[in-house]
Structures are given as structure tokens and as C-alpha cells.
Amino acid sequence: MARRLEGEPVSLWVATAGGTDYPPLVGEVEVDVAVIGGGIAGLTTALALKRTGRTVAVLEAARVGTGVTGHTTGKVTALHRLVYTELRASHNENTARVYAAANQSAVGHVAQVVADEGIDCDLRRVANYTYAESKDAVTAVRAEAELAARLGLPAEFTTDVPLPFAVRGAVRCADQAQLHAVRYLQGLAHAVHGDGSAVYEETVADKPHDGTPCVVAAGRGTVRCRAVVVATNLPYGGQGLFETRCHPHRSYLVAGRVDGPPLDGTFISADEPMRSILSAVVDGATWLLAGGEGHRVSRGGDAAERYGHLAAFAHDRLGVPTIGHRWSTQDGIPLDGLPYVGLMSPTAHHVYVITGLRKWGLTNGTAAALIVTDAVNGRDNPWAKVFNSNRITPVASAARFVTENVRTAVATLGSRFRGHAGTGAPAPGEGAVTEVDGEKVAVYTDEEGRRHALSAVCTHLGCTVEFNAADTTWDCPCHGSRFGTDGHVLQGPATRSLPARE
Numbered sequence: 001m002a003r004r005l006e007g008e009p010v011s012l013w014v015a016t017a018g019g020t021d022y023p024p025l026v027g028e029v030e031v032d033v034a035v036i037g038g039g040i041a042g043l044t045t046a047l048a049l050k051r052t053g054r055t056v057a058v059l060e061a062a063r064v065g066t067g068v069t070g071h072t073t074g075k076v077t078a079l080h081r082l083v084y085t086e087l088r089a090s091h092n093e094n095t096a097r098v099y100a101a102a103n104q105s106a107v108g109h110v111a112q113v114v115a116d117e118g119i120d121c122d123l124r125r126v127a128n129y130t131y132a133e134s135k136d137a138v139t140a141v142r143a144e145a146e147l148a149a150r151l152g153l154p155a156e157f158t159t160d161v162p163l164p165f166a167v168r169g170a171v172r173c174a175d176q177a178q179l180h181a182v183r184y185l186q187g188l189a190h191a192v193h194g195d196g197s198a199v200y201e202e203t204v205a206d207k208p209h210d211g212t213p214c215v216v217a218a219g220r221g222t223v224r225c226r227a228v229v230v231a232t233n234l235p236y237g238g239q240g241l242f243e244t245r246c247h248p249h250r251s252y253l254v255a256g257r258v259d260g261p262p263l264d265g266t267f268i269s270a271d272e273p274m275r276s277i278l279s280a281v282v283d284g285a286t287w288l289l290a291g292g293e294g295h296r297v298s299r300g301g302d303a304a305e306r307y308g309h310l311a312a313f314a315h316d317r318l319g320v321p322t323i324g325h326r327w328s329t330q331d332g333i334p335l336d337g338l339p340y341v342g343l344m345s346p347t348a349h350h351v352y353v354i355t356g357l358r359k360w361g362l363t364n365g366t367a368a369a370l371i372v373t374d375a376v377n378g379r380d381n382p383w384a385k386v387f388n389s390n391r392i393t394p395v396a397s398a399a400r401f402v403t404e405n406v407r408t409a410v411a412t413l414g415s416r417f418r419g420h421a422g423t424g425a426p427a428p429g430e431g432a433v434t435e436v437d438g439e440k441v442a443v444y445t446d447e448e449g450r451r452h453a454l455s456a457v458c459t460h461l462g463c464t465v466e467f468n469a470a471d472t473t474w475d476c477p478c479h480g481s482r483f484g485t486d487g488h489v490l491q492g493p494a495t496r497s498l499p500a501r502e
Helices: 012-017 040-051 083-090 093-117 135-150 181-192 239-244 303-318 361-376 394-417
Strands: 026-030 033-036 056-059 124-132 155-158 169-178 198-200 214-218 220-225 227-230 246-258 266-269 275-282 285-296 325-334 340-343 351-355 430-436 439-445 451-455 466-468 473-475 489-491
Touching: 012 181, 012 275, 012 325, 033 040, 033 214, 033 220, 040 056, 040 093, 040 181, 040 351, 040 361, 056 181, 056 220, 083 093, 083 135, 093 135, 093 169, 093 181, 093 361, 124 135, 135 155, 135 169, 169 266, 181 198, 214 227, 227 361, 239 351, 246 303, 285 303, 303 325, 340 361, 351 361, 430 466
Parallel strands: 026 220, 033 056, 033 227, 056 198, 124 266, 227 351
Antiparallel strands: 124 169, 155 169, 214 220, 246 285, 246 325, 266 275, 275 285, 340 351, 430 439, 439 451, 466 473
16 A cells, blocks of 8 residues: 555645636637746746737646646745855856846846736745754855845845744845745736737647747647747757756655744755745645755655655644645756756747746746846846856856766666566555566556556656656656656656556
8 A cells, every 4th residue: 555644745835726717729829929838937928028018828738837836835035045155156256146136136026016916825025044053054154145145135144043943043035025826826827818818728839830930839729929938847849958958856845734823934944954944824824834855856766755754844843733735846957057048049049948947936937037028029138148048158067967967868778678567456556667568557556446557658758657656646757757647747848648558
């Protein structure tokens, strides 16, 4: 039997947001810009473009907010752990300054959109803290505070950290925010839809044709447009070779209801193992969230054990009595630490990309959307050069390019040549990859004893999927695609479902 874990396996944001019901694309549509992806980057781009007078079609493969953004922490902040120390070391101080300006501007943009559009998403302005418990970490935190302040952020070192356990100190970045991620996305979609623009759900887009006009075949329809923005976390179709420049990392979260008011801030540790902490008031109830246990997807490991570590932390350090929700998510980590934003490739003319948001998508995705909006409209943007999707940064990325792609190659070969179990059925709640007449088949047995068989070959680049018992998903260890037990795509870069098998 599958191991019993605390909490429902669904994001708190997805579970409490309610659903959307935009129609799928049918027939031919002509707009100024097609945006592929209904997450933070795609919908922010769409609304920003619409506000400049452009008509937009958003193509979302599932439902708005059910992808990566719907599984985030909900933090809206320019303080990304110790990012400024990292960027100054791998690039230079000016690059770190641009990153800070872009993300702090994104915080203000999100708050302004919430006010302008009247979005009910529980936005709360709070300080964000990177805290330290060890002597080594407090030294790093002091240095980050000094650097962040010099770069223009409202940051300072403090020993007054409003956590329910003692720490040595923290970087405090004032005037940041948190929100209900899915309700925010639903508000963006509502603002986009109408007046010549539209949101289309359950519409899987094919690789866009870059021309005059651009053409995107999707579902049972086609979009003709002047420009295309691909905002699907990791781009599909191999365009721009981003699978070699951006590698998926998985993170985990648990949430439980508590009595009393929410914490006065959001938090992340400088020490390892990393812990991310925040609280939120959702429909009158206070929830405490604890995140961490991140790893490269190719590392795999026991997801149930990772959830267990977070649940123990929530119980012991935060006083959470019971875990109500647990979930995991993935984001692309760029080789040189900066998101990729701009034209899809050096030869692209009208197809743009947003990817590599390094687990801080609510601000990096917002900043990226503003960069792309300026690019589509032929305007200069002060952050565009640093975030340029076709930049060459050998000093910052060459070593990681080799290391990360060797890891991917090892994962790919291992998945293709690894031996598998016999043809026996897994126990209820479990899944396994078996060999049937020479073909790898992914077999899941549900709690009622029914077996569900699929091809075990990922439809992206042919790796063999693995069963994730904690999330009840089939996961690709090579590039991070995830599938439900019925084979449908939960997360790309794969765009096609795993075919059913007898």
C-alpha cells in the first residue's frame, strides 16, 4: 500500500480559489499577439499588452492558475534569499542592481494591478526576511543586507525577526507583499478577456510559426497574429535549446490551519536545509505554510520523506497542529542565475520567450512580462539587456553548462536503459514501470484495485517516466514533464499525453 501522508495532495491556492470556465479555441482568430501559457508571466504580459492597445489571445493548456504559479508560495518580493551576493560574484554589481530594480518594480506593479482591477486576492503588504540561525549564515546575511541596501532596495540587517523561534538575525526587506496566487491569476484573466482579447482554456498550442503573420495552431483552431509570447515555464518544442540552458528543480510545500493572526512577514532561511515560511488568511482562516526540500528533478528521491521533513518542521518549529494540504512544484533554474527574456532564438523575429524564473516567478515573471511588452511595442527597457534570452555569459555559465548537461545526459541514459520490474500489478495506490512485449509500460493501481496502463515513454524527448507515490504522478527525470495517472500532461515541456496501453 502507498504510504499515508498528512494533508490533501492539492495546493492551498488551487483548493480555495474556485474554477474558471473559459472556452477552448475553435476556428480561426486574428489578434495582435498570441500568448501561450496562463500563468503569472503569460497573463501579466497579456494584460500589459492589452493596456497598450493590443488585442491578445491567451492559450492555456489546462485551466488558469493550475500550473506552476498555482503551486507557488505566494511571496511577492525582490529579496530572493542571498541572490545579490550570488549575482555580484557570478556577474558584477551592476547586474545585481538591475535584477533588484526589476524585481522591486514588479512588487509595485502587482500591487497596482490589484488596486486598478479590484482583484480580490488577499494581497498583504509585509516585509520579507532572509534569516540566519548559524554563525556562518549570519555573516552571509549581514553582507547581503549591506549589498541589497547599496543596490537600492529597502533592506537592512536586523535581529528583530517575528518568527516563533529564535534566530541570530536577518535581512529585512520592507514594503514587499504576499497574495493568493490563483485568485490573482484569475483576476488577471478576467481583466484580459473581452474588448477584442480572449482567454482560451484547455487549448494546447503547437510550435508557433514565426512569420508575417505568425501562426499558432492550437486545439481545434488557429491564431494569426503579429507576435507570439511563449510563457510555459520551460518552452516546448526545443526552440532556443532552453532544455540545455535551464534545468528543472522541484520544491515542496505543506500548509496547516492555526489559531491567531498571521505572521508579520514572509521568511526564508539562509541555512541549509532551506526553509520557506509564510502565513496567509484565506476565507477567514489562518494558514501557516512551510516549504523547502528542493532538488534537481533528476535526483529523484523519496517525495514522501521530503513531505515528512516539512511536516515535522511545521509541527515542531511553527506550532502547526495538523497538515491540511501538501503539494510540489517545479521551476527552471537558469545556468547563470538570470531569467531568459526576449526573442526565442538569435534567428527569431516575432516569437518571444519567458523562462528560467528561478523559483521567484511572481516577481521575475512580472518583470519579464514588462520587458516583453516593451519589446513587442518597439520600446527600450532598462532591464532587457541583463535578462536577454540570447545572452552569452561564459564566465557565469560555462562550468554549469557542462555540469548540468552531463547530469541530464546521465539521467536520460539511465531512464532509457534501467531495468524494470516484471509484469506483476503494483499494489493499490502504487505504480511501476514494467516491460510488456518489449515495451515500457507505466502501470498504476488505484485504491479500488483498478489498473491503469500507459506508455512509459515521455512524449517530450523519450525518457522513461517514474512513479511519484507522494503526488500520484508520473514524472520524467530528464526535463521535468509530469503526467497524471490517466496520462494527461500536468506540466511541460511535454505537450502530448502518455498514450493508453492495454
